[in-house]
Amino acid sequence: MTDRKDELAANLAKVEQRIAAACAAAGREREEVTLIVVTKTYPASDVRILSELGVRHVAENKDQDAAPKAAECSDLPLTWHFVGQLQTNKVRSVVGYADLVQSVDRSKLVTALSKEAVKAERDVGCLIQVALDAGSSERGERGGVAPGGIGELAGLVARAPGLRLDGLMTVAPLTGEYAGREQAAFERLMDLSTDLRRDHPAANMVSAGMSADLEQAVAAGATHVRVGTAVLGVRPRLG
Ligand SMILES: *Cc1c(COP(=O)(O)O)cnc(C)c1O
Numbered sequence: 001m002t003d004r005k006d007e008l009a010a011n012l013a014k015v016e017q018r019i020a021a022a023c024a025a026a027g028r029e030r031e032e033v034t035l036i037v038v039t040k041t042y043p044a045s046d047v048r049i050l051s052e053l054g055v056r057h058v059a060e061n062k063d064q065d066a067a068p069k070a071a072e073c074s075d076l077p078l079t080w081h082f083v084g085q086l087q088t089n090k091v092r093s094v095v096g097y098a099d100l101v102q103s104v105d106r107s108k109l110v111t112a113l114s115k116e117a118v119k120a121e122r123d124v125g126c127l128i129q130v131a132l133d134a135g136s137s138e139r140g141e142r143g144g145v146a147p148g149g150i151g152e153l154a155g156l157v158a159r160a161p162g163l164r165l166d167g168l169m170t171v172a173p174l175t176g177e178y179a180g181r182e183q184a185a186f187e188r189l190m191d192l193s194t195d196l197r198r199d200h201p202a203a204n205m206v207s208a209g210m211s212a213d214l215e216q217a218v219a220a221g222a223t224h225v226r227v228g229t230a231v232l233g234v235r236p237r238l239g
Helices: 003-026 044-052 063-072 088-095 107-119 147-159 182-199 214-220
Strands: 034-038 057-060 079-082 100-104 124-130 163-170 205-207 224-227
Touching (some): 003 034, 003 044, 003 214, 063 079, 063 088, 088 107, 107 147, 124 147, 124 182, 147 163, 182 205, 182 214
Parallel strands (some): 034 057
């Protein structure tokens, strides 16, 4: 193995161990939690290595980096998640490679995603990104809709051609009542998921938890964790 492959294999093994331990502690089956490796800022060669090591889900947050990387890796058996704030002028490109968009947070974005998904004859899974630090009708600082806006947005996605409502996503807030209380934040997301599933029973994905707080997310009931740094290393630049 190359040095980089050794390094990624060792990091993956550690993350896998953390997820397994968190599942055991929560009385959950390991299979209930899917690892998504966030490959933003890292090259396509790393994505290729991760695929060789058995990773099946990767995530990116900037279309300009993601689009060429996904093209270079189009031969790999990977599911691509888009997790960044998404401008409508990037939607056409993102729909070209993203199997899921986890950052759906406004109606304009739903309209644009639906239009481009239909045009490209793609089915795009959508997660509503929830901002737990936002006021009742605001959007979060790092994207996301306030909890009060989930129902309306979910209805729009569910009715939109080319889109599939898959569930909810959040990033633990840095401000507001949940600052520093990751597990409470993720438990709140689970409650919101329970509400959502009354109207949309198939929308059962709960994407929460990153390198620093995946244990809290697993404890709260997350179905998907998004891990970057702990697998790939500290990012060379902000992203
Ligand atoms: C970068 C990013 C992650 C991964 O964060 P790490 O701390 O590197 O694990 C997860 N989710 C989103 C939305 C991100 O932008």
